[in-house]
Amino acid sequence: MILVTGGTGLVGSHLLFKLVSNNATVRAIYRRAHKLESVKKVFSYYTNDVDALYNKIEWITANINDIPTLEFAFKDITHVYHCAAFISFEPNRYLDLRKINIEGTANIVNLCISNQIKKLCYVSSIAAIGHEPNPNTVITEETEWNPELDHSVYAITKYGAEMEVWRGTQEGIDAVIVNPGIILGPGFWKGGGSSSLFRQIHKGMSYYTKGISAYVDVLDVIESMTQLMASSITNERFIVIAENLSFQDFQKKAAQQLGVEPAKKEATSFLLSIAWRVDWFNHKLFGKRRKLSKQLVASITSNTIYGNSKLKNALDFEFKATDQSISDVSSFYLDDLDLSDG
Template sequence: MILVTGGTGLVGSHLLYQLVSENKQVKAIYRRAHTLERIKHVFSYYTKNHKELFNKIEWIEADLNNIPALELAFKDVAYVYHCAAFVSFEPNKYYQLRNINIEGTANIVNLCISNKVKKLCYVSSIAAIGNEANSDHLITESTEWNPEADNSVYAITKYGAEMEVWRGTQEGIPAVIVNPGIILGPGYWKGGSSGNLFRLIHKGLTYRTSGTTGYVSVWDVCDIMNKLMHSDIINERYILISENLSFNEFQKKVAKALNVKPPKKEAGRLMLEIAWRLDWLVSKLFGKRRKLSKQLAKSIRTKTVYDNSKIKDALQIEFNSIDSAIDQVSKYYLNDNTKL
C-alpha cells in the first residue's frame, strides 16, 4: 500500500493520477473536503473515467500534526510519498511554516520508523539548496547551505524538513529527496502554485525582472519520483530542473503561448528595494498580507543556475522541454478560463 501526503496539491494530484493509472493501491491524505474536487478536475484533463480513478483512492482526512489520524493513515502502508507542504514567503508566516513543514515532516518520519515503512520519498525544493557566490557557477546537490545567509522563511523550513528526513535515514528508513525548481502544471491557478503565474501573465503583468532560476514540469517530477521509489537508490537527494531560464524569458514564453503581450517594463534593484519596504509598511499599518518580502525581492533579481546531471545520470533520463510544458499548461489554462 502507498500513502501520499498532500494529495490535493499540484504534485500530489498528478502523482495520484499516475499511481492509480498503474493500478497501485493508494491512500491519500486531505485536510478539507472541498479540495477533493480539484483532484477530479485534474484527473479529467487526462481521462474520461476520472471519477472511476478517483474512487480507487482511499481518502483519509488528516492533518500533519494530528497524530491519531496519521496513525490510522499509516496502517498497512509500505511506501510513502511526502508531498504535503505550506508554501509562503511571508516572514510573519514563519511559525506556521515550521509547524507544517518541519514538525509535520518529523511526524511523518516518526510514523515511517514506527511502521517500518520500506521507503520514503520527500518533495523538498531548490530553495533548500545552498547558493554559489559566483552566479555563473552551477548549483549542485552538494552546494553548501549557509544558515547565516538571509534565507527566506520558506527555504529555512524546507531545509529543516530535510534534516528530519535525514534523521529518519539514520534510524533505519530508506529515503530519497527531490528538490524541484518551479513546478509547471495545470489545475491550480491561484495561491502559491506556478499556475498563478499563468493567470497573472494572462491578465497582464506590467513589470518583468532580471533573475534566473530552474523550471520543471509536474509530469517530470512525478515520473522521477515514481522511478526513484522503484529503484535501489536510497539516502540521496536530487535537483529536478529541466532548464534554467530568466524570469523575463519565462514570462515571454508564457505570454506567447497565451497569446498576450509580455511585460515591457523592468523592475530594477532600486524599484524592488522600495517595493518590499512599502509592502512591509502597508502590512504593518493595515494588516494586509505580504506580497513581496525582502528575500523574495532579492531572489527575483538574482541569477541562480542549477545542475540536473546527478538525476539524469542516476536514472538515465532526459527531461521534457520547458517549451512543451508551457504549451501544455497554457492550453489547460485557456480551456479552464473559458469555463470561469
C-alpha cells in the same frame, strides 16, 4: 499500500493519477473536502475515466500535525510519498511554515520509523539547496547550505524538513529527496503556487525581472519520484529541473502562448528595494498581507543556475523541454477559461 500526503496539491494530485493509472493500491490524506474537486479536475486533463480512477483512492481526513489520525492513516502502509507542505514567502508566517513543513515532516518520519515502512520520498525544493557566491557556478546537490545567509522563511523550513528526513535515514528508514524547481502544471490557477503564474500573465503584468531560476514540468517531477522509489537508490537527494530560464524569458514565452502582451518594464533592484519596504510598512501599519519581502526580491533578481546531471545520470532521465511545458499548461489554462466563460 502507498500513502500520499498533500494529495490535493499540484504534485500530489498528479502523483495520485499516475499511481492509480498503474493500478497501485493508494491511500491519501486530505484536510478539506472541497479540495478533493481539485484532484478530479487534474484527472480530467488526462483521462475521460475520472471517477473510475478517482474511486480507486482510499481517502482519509488527516492532518500531518494530528498524530492520532496519522497513526490510523499509516495502517498497512509500505511506501510513503510526502508531498504536503505550506508554501509562503511571507516573513510573518514563519511559525505556520515551521509547524507544517518541519514539525509535520518530523511526524511523518517518526511514523515511518515506527511502522517500518520500506521507503520514503520527500518533496523538497531547490529553495533548500545551498547557494554559490559566483552566479556562473552551477548549483548541485553538493552545494553547501550556509545558515548565515538571509534565506526566505520558506527555504529555512524546507531545509529543516530535509534534516528531519536525514534523521530518519539514521534511524533505519530508506529515503529519497527530490528538489524541484518552479513546477509547471495545470489546475491550480487561483492559488499562490506556480500555476497561478499563468493566470497572472494572462491578466497582464506590468513588470518583469531579469533574475534566473529553474523550471520543471510537473509530470517530470512525478516520473522522477516514482522511478526513484522503484529503484535501489536510497538516502540521496536529487535536483529536479529541466532548464534554467530568466523570469523575463519565461514571462515572454507564456504570454505568447496565452495570446497576451508581455510585461514591457523591468522591475530593477532599486525599484524592488523600495517596493518591499513599502510592503512591510503597509503590513505593519494597516495589517495588509505581505506580497513582497527582502528575501523574495533577492530571489527574483538573482542569477541562480542549477544542475540536473545527477538525476539524468542516475535514471537515464530525459526532461520535457520547458517551451513544451509552457505550451501545454497555457493550453490547459485557456481551455479552463473558455469553460468558465461558457
